[in-house]
Amino acid sequence: MANFNKVMLLGNLTRNPQLSYTPNQTPVVDFGYAVNRRWKGQDGNVKDETCFVDCRAFDKSAENISKFCKKGNPLFIEG
Secondary structure (H helix, E strand, O other), X not given: OOOOOOOEEEEEEOOXXXXXXXXXXXXXXEEEEEEEEEEEOOOOOEEEEEXXXXXEEEHHHHHHHHHHOOOOOEEEEEO
């Protein structure tokens, strides 16, 4: 049986993207990302949780992220 995994995240950048290049000149961007979750617990109180994720993108996506995004910007990631 085949497996399929897909992730969709909606959050904000926690730091400015850092663009670099591999030895064969492929663009690579590293950036921090925060995803917030809010829910109501069994006791009725609203709870917040933040998940911090280190991300890396390549090629045209890397160039676009480094060009158009900065710390605090919202970003939708699918992969």
